[in-house]
Amino acid sequence: MPEIKLRKMVTSCEEIYHEGGPVEEVPLCRAAALAVIANPFAGRYEPEIQGFMEDLKPLGLDMAQRLLDLLGGPDRIEGYGKGAIIGAAGELEHGALWHAPGGYAMRELLGEARAIVPSTKKVGGVGARLDVPITHVNASYVRSHFDSMEVGCNDAPRADEMALALVMTTGPRIHSRSGGLEAWEIKGEDGLR
Structure with a gap:
């Protein structure tokens, strides 16, 4: 399979103190890592693409570690999500x-995360934005952690690129x-409740 050709990495962190109500002493932090890479399948239909998932694993681990470092370590993480924006010469299946690689990287570094x-x-053009869904790391039905974070980059993805995102949060909305x-x-029995 082709090697990963990384053009750019974007990380961002939001610190949210209030949404119109009382100001919280400790803010909710939402952080995202976005990797802009060449899409090795752009411009053609390729029937066998699964091998590229193995190639993406180190990138997933690197991005997840960046988020953990930014947010203060695995013990602080309560929510997560992932997403992909595929440039116009690619197809949705590439996402x-x-x-x-993205999901297992976060779960591996978090240790006890049980929820999917x-x-x-x-598929989007240059400057496309994506709302990445977020749920609790151990139970998908925890309503307080249903959230999302918008990710994107002003010059990506180009037609032959993909922008891959990981998101983590430190608590509920x-x-x-x-x-x-x-x-x-x-x-903690099934990743749902």
């Missing part, structure tokens, strides 16, 4: 190649009060 990593993907399963009620 699906990020599911395993939510994901989204699309600020002022969460929508009910449902709470983080302290997680049983």
Whole structure:
């Protein structure tokens, strides 16, 4: 399979103190890592693409580690998500190649994460943005952690590129009060509850 050709890495962190309600002493932090790489399948239909997932694993681990470093380590992480924007010469299925390398990288470095990593993907032009879904790392039904973070880059993805994203958060939405399963009620049996 082709080697990864990284053009650019973008990291960002939001610190959210309030959403119109009381100011929190400790902000919610949402961080994203976005890797802009060459799409080795751009411009043609390639029937065998699964091998590229193995090539993406080191990139996933690097990006996940960057997020952990930015947010203060695995013990601080409560939410995560992943996504991909594929340039116009690619196809949506190329974004699906990020599911395993991106998701497993975060779960491996977090250690005890049980919930499936939510994901989204699309084909888009230069400057396209993507809302990456976020759920709790151990129980997908924890409503307070249903969130998203917008990612993108002003000059990516070019037609022959893909922009691969990982997102992590340090807690629930600020002022969460929508009910449902709470983080302290997680049983940890199945990644759902």
